[in-house]
Amino acid sequence: MDPDRRLFSKEFTRNPYPAYSKLRETDPIHRIRFPDGQEGWLITQYEDAVEALKDPRIIKDASKLYGGSREYQSVFMNNMLFSDPPDHKRLRGLVQKAFTPHMIAGMRGRIQEIADELLNEAAGKNKFDLINGFAFPLPIIVICEILGVPSEDRDKFRLWSNTLIEGSNSEYAPQMFLHMNDFIQYLSLWFEKVRLHPGLDLISQLIQAEDGGDQLTERELYGVVTLLIIAGHETTVNLIGNTVLALLEHPEQLKLLEKQPELIQNAIEEALRYNGPVEFSTSRWAGENMEFKGVPFRKGDLVIVSLNSANHDPKQFKDPEVFEITRDKSPHLAFGKGIHHCLGAPLARLEGEIAISSLIERFPEMRLAVGKDELVWRPGMIVRGVKELPLLLK
Numbered sequence: 001m002d003p004d005r006r007l008f009s010k011e012f013t014r015n016p017y018p019a020y021s022k023l024r025e026t027d028p029i030h031r032i033r034f035p036d037g038q039e040g041w042l043i044t045q046y047e048d049a050v051e052a053l054k055d056p057r058i059i060k061d062a063s064k065l066y067g068g069s070r071e072y073q074s075v076f077m078n079n080m081l082f083s084d085p086p087d088h089k090r091l092r093g094l095v096q097k098a099f100t101p102h103m104i105a106g107m108r109g110r111i112q113e114i115a116d117e118l119l120n121e122a123a124g125k126n127k128f129d130l131i132n133g134f135a136f137p138l139p140i141i142v143i144c145e146i147l148g149v150p151s152e153d154r155d156k157f158r159l160w161s162n163t164l165i166e167g168s169n170s171e172y173a174p175q176m177f178l179h180m181n182d183f184i185q186y187l188s189l190w191f192e193k194v195r196l197h198p199g200l201d202l203i204s205q206l207i208q209a210e211d212g213g214d215q216l217t218e219r220e221l222y223g224v225v226t227l228l229i230i231a232g233h234e235t236t237v238n239l240i241g242n243t244v245l246a247l248l249e250h251p252e253q254l255k256l257l258e259k260q261p262e263l264i265q266n267a268i269e270e271a272l273r274y275n276g277p278v279e280f281s282t283s284r285w286a287g288e289n290m291e292f293k294g295v296p297f298r299k300g301d302l303v304i305v306s307l308n309s310a311n312h313d314p315k316q317f318k319d320p321e322v323f324e325i326t327r328d329k330s331p332h333l334a335f336g337k338g339i340h341h342c343l344g345a346p347l348a349r350l351e352g353e354i355a356i357s358s359l360i361e362r363f364p365e366m367r368l369a370v371g372k373d374e375l376v377w378r379p380g381m382i383v384r385g386v387k388e389l390p391l392l393l394k
Contacts, residue, residue, distance in 0.1 A: 007042075008035045013377045016279075017321065020044055020309035029295045035381065040302025041295070046313035046333070048293055049305045052284070054338035058303050059084050059287040065300050078223030081231075081282060081340060088339060094209045094216060095224060096343055098146065098202045104346045107142070111351055114141050115358045122393065123362070127369050130389040134359070135240035136233070139351050143232035147225070148194070148201025156186070161230050165380050187222055202228070228344075235335075236348045238277030238378075238385030239268070240355045245375075245389060246271050247356075248368050250323045257325060258360055267325040268352045272334035273311045274323045279384040281305040281336065307333045308384065363393045 006012060012019055023030055028045040043052050052058055059065075061084045080091040118137055122128045136158065144154050160183045191207060198204035206216055206224060216224060247254040247267070257267050281304055286297035297303070311332045312320040335342035342348070359366070369390035376387045 007032070008381075010377075013379070014373070014375075016308065017312055020306060020312060024309060024313060029293060034302070034304070038302050040304060041297065043303065043305045044309040044313075046310040046316040049307070049310035049333055050337050052292065052303060052305050053281065053333070053336060053340070055292070056084075057287050057290050058284045058292075060282075060284055060340065061087070062283070062285055064287060065285060078217075078219045079227040080224070080343075081227055082223075085339070091216075091220065091224065092339075092343065094206065095228070097209075098205060099343050099347065101346060104350055107347070108350060108354070110145070111138070111142060111354050112358070114138055115354050119358055119362045126392060126394050128391050128393050130244055130359075130391050131237065131241050131386065132388065134355065135237045135244075135389070138240070138355055139233035139236035139348075142347070142351060143229060146202050146232070147228060148199060148203050153186075156182075157229055161234060164226070164230060165234060165378075165383055183226075184222065187225060191218070191221060231342065231344055232347070234383055235277050235342070235344065236351045236355075238383050239272065239348055239352045241385050241389050242275045242277055243268065243271035243352060243356055244359065244391075245368075245372075245386065246274055246323050247360075248366070249372070253323060253325050254360070258364060261357060261361075263325050264353050264357050265349075266327065266329075267356065268349055269330050269332065270323060270325050270327050271352075273317065273320075273327075273330045273332035275384065276308050276311060276332070276334035277383060277385055278334060278336075279306070279308055280381055281307060282382065304381075305333075307336070363391075366391050366393050368392070 007016075007019055023042070023044045028043070028048060030042045030044065031039070032042045033039050043049050060082050062082075064084065080088050080095065083091055115134075115138055118134050122133055128134075137154075140154050140158060141151075143149075144151070144157065149157060160180075163180070190203070194201075194204050194207055198208060203225065206221060209215065247257065253267075257263055284303040284305075286292075286299055286301040286303060289299050290297050311317070311334065314320050317330070335345040335348075369392045375389070378385050378387055
């Protein structure tokens, strides 16, 4: 088998960290063919990752490479995640007003209510799938309430989000195009209704928002809403699932957290470092012929950072393969670095803290219902998480 294909095999997906360790030692800036057939560079060391994520020569807007126009990009890419300054600052500025620390902190009570309601539904069961019964619905309810999505449409958004995420793997790419027309049509009708009858939700704010006289275009609305829906819950789904899995695999750490619930923030940060919910950065390109850490990049070269590899770099983290919830505050890269640092990180952290604390308090005897090798990890080049996490609650 092609060595690069082994990097994206099922065995790698189950446990990528031995492969990352070898790459960091022997070829930390690795020339690679990705599953979709593109060739580029995979960056695996922490220091290199930080520099790449902050280097203005490594760009996010592919239309800049050859003088193209963003009008020809997918509508889902017209947002701050796929933009460079000055567009990035404008787009992020219009959105970040809804994600201030004060506004996020004000959501604690409602997030706790949602968590309690979901755990009440689980209480009568012996066997329970954490992902579908708790880790998914909690953040999707939260982000849908923020955006103003009707409750009856939440399952549609789950389908569309999964399609976009898993379409990042070439094996699943054909599925992406089966649902996207429905998604665009839904958004178009939704925006039309909001323009006629705006409310207090984020979509109403975005449609009416002005920043220095600037408003989002229709294509930018599609892109920003798509990003908020995906990033607003996908990261948290896998943060909750991966944290619970890590705690169950390390029962001494779970017991410590039960005895010292004030360690919950430390536990979330360590889970983000140990087995983060975002495997790889989204695509970047060398914006010019350049040298990066002694390696020649040609203009247009694809550049991907392995966030989880960087978070296991022993040059940055002592005993990185050890899951230790009392570890000092971690400068992990789970939410990225630089101007593209995840806007929703405070919300994801808060949801994770409430979800894990509530789960442990309600079901202190929970344990895995299957062997770890039986867990199926989600495909794709972005998120890292299991499709299901069956638990025995009693």
